[in-house]
Amino acid sequence: MLLELEDVSFTYMERTPLAQTALRNISVSIQEGEFIGLIGPTGSGKSTLIQHFNGLLIPTQGKVFVEDKEVGVEIKPAEARQKIGLVFQFPENQLFEESVFGDVAFGPRNLGCSEEEIEVRVKKSLEFVGLDYDSFKNRSPFSLSGGEMRRVAIAGVLAMEPKMLVLDEPTSGLDSQGREEILSRLEHLHHTESLTIVLVSHDMDEVAHLADRLIVLNEGHILFDDEPRRIFSQAQKLREIGLDIPRVTSLFMSLIDRGMKVPFSLFEVEQAADVILDLFGEMVR
Amino acid sequence: MKALRVTVGQYFPAESPIHHLDPRVKICLTMLLMVAIFMVKSFTGFAALGLLLCLVVYVGQLPWSWILRGLKPLRYILLFTLVMHLLFTPGLVILLLGPLRITQEGLQNGLFFCARLVLLVSGTSLLTFTTTPIELTDGIEYLLSPFRRFKVPAHELAMMMTIALRFIPTLLVETEKIMKAQMARGADFESGNIFRRARSLVPLLVPLFVDVFRRADELALAMESRCYRGGEGRTRMRALRMEGKDWLMGMATVVLLVLAILVGRF
Numbered sequence: 046m047l048l049e050l051e052d053v054s055f056t057y058m059e060r061t062p063l064a065q066t067a068l069r070n071i072s073v074s075i076q077e078g079e080f081i082g083l084i085g086p087t088g089s090g091k092s093t094l095i096q097h098f099n100g101l102l103i104p105t106q107g108k109v110f111v112e113d114k115e116v117g118v119e120i121k122p123a124e125a126r127q128k129i130g131l132v133f134q135f136p137e138n139q140l141f142e143e144s145v146f147g148d149v150a151f152g153p154r155n156l157g158c159s160e161e162e163i164e165v166r167v168k169k170s171l172e173f174v175g176l177d178y179d180s181f182k183n184r185s186p187f188s189l190s191g192g193e194m195r196r197v198a199i200a201g202v203l204a205m206e207p208k209m210l211v212l213d214e215p216t217s218g219l220d221s222q223g224r225e226e227i228l229s230r231l232e233h234l235h236h237t238e239s240l241t242i243v244l245v246s247h248d249m250d251e252v253a254h255l256a257d258r259l260i261v262l263n264e265g266h267i268l269f270d271d272e273p274r275r276i277f278s279q280a281q282k283l284r285e286i287g288l289d290i291p292r293v294t295s296l297f298m299s300l301i302d303r304g305m306k307v308p309f310s311l312f313e314v315e316q317a318a319d320v321i322l323d324l325f326g327e328m329v330r
Numbered sequence: 331m332k333a334l335r336v337t338v339g340q341y342f343p344a345e346s347p348i349h350h351l352d353p354r355v356k357i358c359l360t361m362l363l364m365v366a367i368f369m370v371k372s373f374t375g376f377a378a379l380g381l382l383l384c385l386v387v388y389v390g391q392l393p394w395s396w397i398l399r400g401l402k403p404l405r406y407i408l409l410f411t412l413v414m415h416l417l418f419t420p421g422l423v424i425l426l427l428g429p430l431r432i433t434q435e436g437l438q439n440g441l442f443f444c445a446r447l448v449l450l451v452s453g454t455s456l457l458t459f460t461t462t463p464i465e466l467t468d469g470i471e472y473l474l475s476p477f478r479r480f481k482v483p484a485h486e487l488a489m490m491m492t493i494a495l496r497f498i499p500t501l502l503v504e505t506e507k508i509m510k511a512q513m514a515r516g517a518d519f520e521s522g523n524i525f526r527r528a529r530s531l532v533p534l535l536v537p538l539f540v541d542v543f544r545r546a547d548e549l550a551l552a553m554e555s556r557c558y559r560g561g562e563g564r565t566r567m568r569a570l571r572m573e574g575k576d577w578l579m580g581m582a583t584v585v586l587l588v589l590a591i592l593v594g595r596f
């Protein structure tokens with residue numbers, strides 16, 4: 046098992062009047078090669094949860110295992126951080142070097158890689174996020190567009206060559222093109238490198254067709270942990286906790302309500318279009 | 331974040347007569363208290379002042395643990411003060427520890443200065459415990475405004491303080507975020523010699539400064555787009571108004587302080 050959480054609870058500012066329990070009895074395991082969507086309303090504990098994956102937060106109760114070794118006991122947090130790459134929300138706010146190269150090289154340098162190795166890794170990571178190495182390496186990260194900055198920051202984590210990439214709302218604040226670019230890059234990484242990916246989001250449309258497993262968090266505990274199609278069939282429950290279902294699913298549900306015979310578990314716009322065209326065909330005939 | 335656990339300079343929300351007292355009165359009384367602490371020359375005087383502070387803590391519904399925690403950062407300074415006085419004051423020897431001579435005067439002086447420090451720190455922290463930062467800066471602005479004719483920019487000073495205070499928690503949160511993001515990339519802020527540690531701060535400080543400048547820019551824009559142009563002719567939403575109870579409490583405290591000084595002069 047790549048990552049395993051065993052009955053993890055976490056309280057911020059424990060033993061103070063401001064104590065706030067953000068996670069309650071979370072047990073979850075993630076295998077190599079999975080693409081997981083982590084969704085939940087604001088304040089449900091998504092960001093808190095993923096910081097437990099690589100030892101940035103130590104659970105108040107429970108255990109975290111990376112490759113079957115307990116974090117902080119059998120494996121140092123620093124080592125866990127290399128294996129589980131974490132991209133924070135608005136990662137462009139962490140850029141600091143004079144050049145894109147220097148910034149992406151920060152991680153491998155901390156790992157003690159040789160200069161040649163660093164160059165290879167930087168090159169590879171920049172290509173992965175779709176930035177041309179030669180034209181970007183010497184530019185200042187602060188002169189880039191928002192979407193480019195974000196991709197540089199993601200490359201900075203990829204350069205650590207993690208086994209699993211965890212991204213906290215990587216598309217928030219980007220326009221639809223920047224959004225598309227990042228998502229397609231992630232999909233590409235998942236397919237070509239079979240990189241394990243956890244994508245935190247509160248946009249259902251985004252995760253619905255990318256992830257093959259969804260974890261829904263609400264008020265610090267896991268509400269669902271299943272295939273997307275099975276979860277979206279619980280639309281009512283999702284709406285109750287303030288989450289939307291994908292637009293296509295929502296459209297099809299209205300169609301079903303009106304007595305149309307359409308499959309329920311669809312969220313790809315193209316497939317939906319085909320189904321609707323067929324439906325029209327039948328009606329005309 | 332350890333910094334969050336320090337209570338000095340923090341506000342303790344409660345609905346007490348002390349909390350509702352006009353901030354100007356509180357600031358003046360705190361200054362008077364400091365004068366009193368320096369004028370008092372005997373332990374009786376300190377006891378009287380201490381009693382007065384206890385009364386404020388009680389009426390202000392403040393938890394004792396906060397007062398104690400506020401004094402905690404002081405403990406080494408207190409110890410140092412006491413030891414220095416114990417060891418280096420000539421006078422009547424009461425204890426011989428090898429080559430060290432501890433005198434009665436040393437003990438007295440040591441305790442005296444420690445008491446003075448404790449009273450000073452807890453006295454001033456009572457002000458911040460019971461007054462919100464906004465009230466505090468409002469009060470300071472009022473008190474400084476008579477000096478405007480000597481070109482003291484009272485409003486601007488107060489506004490700067492308000493903004494600075496407002497952004498301390500924000501920046502703490504931001505610092506923690508950036509630290510974590512860099513740690514996720516293998517940064518190590520804790521080990522190594524002093525040069526390595528200083529260098530390891532670069533990945534933290536650069537993004538932090540970028541963030542601060544961006545926020546300052548945005549705030550300036552937001553203020554300007556709401557036509558902010560300094561204190562000239564500005565009226566306030568929460569005007570401070572001295573009421574009967576403010577005068578009363580203020581006078582009562584002044585009387586008590588003067589009494590404490592009189593008791594403590596001899």
Ligand SMILES: Nc1ncnc2c1ncn2[C@@H]1O[C@H](COP(=O)(O)OP(=O)(O)OP(=O)(O)O)[C@@H](O)[C@H]1O
Pocket residue numbers: 057058065066067085086087088089090091092093094247
């Ligand atoms: N540093 C902190 N100190 C204290 N409480 C915190 C801290 N960070 C988060 N919390 C609290 O923990 C809970 C979970 O927060 P978290 O940031 O994990 O939510 P989230 O699911 O990521 O939300 P969002 O979608 O808004 O990013 C919230 O109630 C929040 O107020």
Ligand SMILES: [Mg+2]
Pocket residue numbers: 091092093134213
């Ligand atoms: Mg979050």
